[in-house]
Amino acid sequence: MPEILKAPLVVEFPFTRSLGPVQSAFLTGLRERVVLGVTTTDGRTLVPPVEYDPVTADDLRDLVEVAPTGTVTTWAWNHAPRRGQPLTTPFAWVLVRLDGADTALLHALDAPGPDAVHTGLRVRIRWAEERTGAITDIACFEPYDGGPARLTGSTDEFADPVGGIVATARLDYTYSPGRAQTAYINSLADRRTVGERCPSCRKVYVPPRGACPTCGVPTAEQVEVGPRGTVTTFCIVNIKARNLDIEVPYVYAHIALDGADLALHARIGGIPYDQVRMGLRVEPVWTDGARYPDHYRPTGEPDADYDAYKELL
Amino acid sequence: MTRDIAVVAFAQTDVLRTTDELSEVEMLMPVLHSVLDRTGLKTADIGFTCSGSSDYLAGRAFSFTLALDGVGAWPPIAESHVEMDGAWALYEAWTKLLTGDADTALVYSYGKSSGGSLRDVLTRQLDPYYVAPLWPDSVALAALQAQALIDAGDTDESALAAIGARSRRVATLNSHAQLRGSVPQGDYVVRPLRTGDCPPVGDGAAAVILAAGERARELCSRPAWIRGIDHRIEAHTLGVRDLTDSPSTRLAAERAGAFERPVDTAELHAPFSAQEVVLRKALRLDDSVRVNLSGGALAANPMMAAGLVRVGEAAARIHRGESDRALAHATSGPCLQQNLVAVLEGEPR
Numbered sequence A: 001m002p003e004i005l006k007a008p009l010v011v012e013f014p015f016t017r018s019l020g021p022v023q024s025a026f027l028t029g030l031r032e033r034v035v036l037g038v039t040t041t042d043g044r045t046l047v048p049p050v051e052y053d054p055v056t057a058d059d060l061r062d063l064v065e066v067a068p069t070g071t072v073t074t075w076a077w078n079h080a081p082r083r084g085q086p087l088t089t090p091f092a093w094v095l096v097r098l099d100g101a102d103t104a105l106l107h108a109l110d111a112p113g114p115d116a117v118h119t120g121l122r123v124r125i126r127w128a129e130e131r132t133g134a135i136t137d138i139a140c141f142e143p144y145d146g147g148p149a150r151l152t153g154s155t156d157e158f159a160d161p162v163g164g165i166v167a168t169a170r171l172d173y174t175y176s177p178g179r180a181q182t183a184y185i186n187s188l189a190d191r192r193t194v195g196e197r198c199p200s201c202r203k204v205y206v207p208p209r210g211a212c213p214t215c216g217v218p219t220a221e222q223v224e225v226g227p228r229g230t231v232t233t234f235c236i237v238n239i240k241a242r243n244l245d246i247e248v249p250y251v252y253a254h255i256a257l258d259g260a261d262l263a264l265h266a267r268i269g270g271i272p273y274d275q276v277r278m279g280l281r282v283e284p285v286w287t288d289g290a291r292y293p294d295h296y297r298p299t300g301e302p303d304a305d306y307d308a309y310k311e312l313l
Numbered sequence B: 001m002t003r004d005i006a007v008v009a010f011a012q013t014d015v016l017r018t019t020d021e022l023s024e025v026e027m028l029m030p031v032l033h034s035v036l037d038r039t040g041l042k043t044a045d046i047g048f049t050c051s052g053s054s055d056y057l058a059g060r061a062f063s064f065t066l067a068l069d070g071v072g073a074w075p076p077i078a079e080s081h082v083e084m085d086g087a088w089a090l091y092e093a094w095t096k097l098l099t100g101d102a103d104t105a106l107v108y109s110y111g112k113s114s115g116g117s118l119r120d121v122l123t124r125q126l127d128p129y130y131v132a133p134l135w136p137d138s139v140a141l142a143a144l145q146a147q148a149l150i151d152a153g154d155t156d157e158s159a160l161a162a163i164g165a166r167s168r169r170v171a172t173l174n175s176h177a178q179l180r181g182s183v184p185q186g187d188y189v190v191r192p193l194r195t196g197d198c199p200p201v202g203d204g205a206a207a208v209i210l211a212a213g214e215r216a217r218e219l220c221s222r223p224a225w226i227r228g229i230d231h232r233i234e235a236h237t238l239g240v241r242d243l244t245d246s247p248s249t250r251l252a253a254e255r256a257g258a259f260e261r262p263v264d265t266a267e268l269h270a271p272f273s274a275q276e277v278v279l280r281k282a283l284r285l286d287d288s289v290r291v292n293l294s295g296g297a298l299a300a301n302p303m304m305a306a307g308l309v310r311v312g313e314a315a316a317r318i319h320r321g322e323s324d325r326a327l328a329h330a331t332s333g334p335c336l337q338q339n340l341v342a343v344l345e346g347e348p349r
């Protein structure tokens, strides 16, 4: 069996999230070096604050300032920091109950080693130099030998409150398409289109995915199809995609290759977009060095009969 | 309308560190065929199909739709999906059978963790405002829970090591498990958790078939009747919770009827050694109960399937006559955030 294909796949997303009144006040407060909690109907103070009571589901809106100092309630020593974490040197993950709060906040603690950390350790916030209204405005915690720090007296009366955050994320994968699609992609490199036939219903699937969706059984028998085919349906694309060097409007179509029982999709070229039609006979156009057809163009044959492809719509 | 519903068949893949040569559907299909073969059912005979998986493991949107090729989804079938462990898909299928809309259900779930970095991937399920921007990974959060238990005097590092060692020792009898036999306790991953306290990262899939009433008796000589099933959730803010306890597990167990009579067997989904301590306490399991004879999640933890495997392992013991009343538990999220409990029974022999 030929080697299975693999390629890096990076998924990055900058989610823009809006904040409710409590989250907005809390994150704006961090920007101003003020820590706010929210008081519940039974008199507890939650930090970080939430908009609904986790026990009673009551609406929570009463903000109250707590100190930037507190006590570690549990911890874990992280000797190998990972990408995106608050510190690049070994640190402790900590849950900290700030003075004045009844619940704990998760963050990082900068300490020389695990022997310097214990539950009950007194700590204080180390503020980030540049603050934008995000949880990372707290750079980390640091050991602190003392009682509760004085409050600033600020509440939720901040100018220019933060209305949202951008939650950026990046995840790195190694994508492998599996056996069937590896075989398909490898044959495309030889300018051949190879599908797989279902052993039960005898249909030929292109591209093959290793299973017949009708019968739910594995497919393995390879069948070369095309190169010519028939347009079964199409759409006209009027909006240019980013990084795509194709003039709009252009046509994207479903194409039933000769011998295939499933239509694949590809761009149609070599014909004005408003002359593409169902039944149009097309063939692939390869460019030098490409691993797949650049587009399909008319063959000049007469159009296929509707009956010849109606099952593939 | 009340109907008795049972797990009548269970199948699972071997759990492997990597399965590059297989797409999701290629990995899943042998399990689907295996579970159907056990009952003699064809895909066309199944009344309802429900699956569990996660796009974040695959790194692609709507990744479950391709796996549907493996169940014969054309012509259209009655089908649903949860972006969760398959134990929750089983819960949905159970409610569907309760309504009387179907008599049989196929439940499957799968996960290929090998495509990405699981510790990073799982951070994306955390609170996006206050927690996810700090990228605390799954081991770090479990380590905070373990330290809380140690501080509370509920366990210590050597007791935790013993849990891992026992899990891998009994897993020598489970040919599907990823880690079997003696495994070094290893270095700290995030202190106080060592390699041996953490689950192996692996790819795998599982499937069960549910059937109602007489249909279950036709399909299985000793059905595993679901006497109760319930799932509950903790507050999402970690600092609000008492990490040494799992009130949601206890409540789910109570609603599932777990405390009405003792169970003889329990399959607990405890990916980290310290979580077994929490679950035993929440479920009031004493030494008379055989816990995780399969090896549990410390021997094999295929994401999105490990919870369904717990239900399947418990049911399979009843099918084989090795248990009369078994508890199955599944979890999802950091530090046992969400918990499902099912109570299964075989008829008297």
Ligand SMILES: [Zn+2]
Pocket: A198, A199, A200, A201, A202, A203, A212, A213, A214, A215, A216
């Ligand atoms: Zn077929």
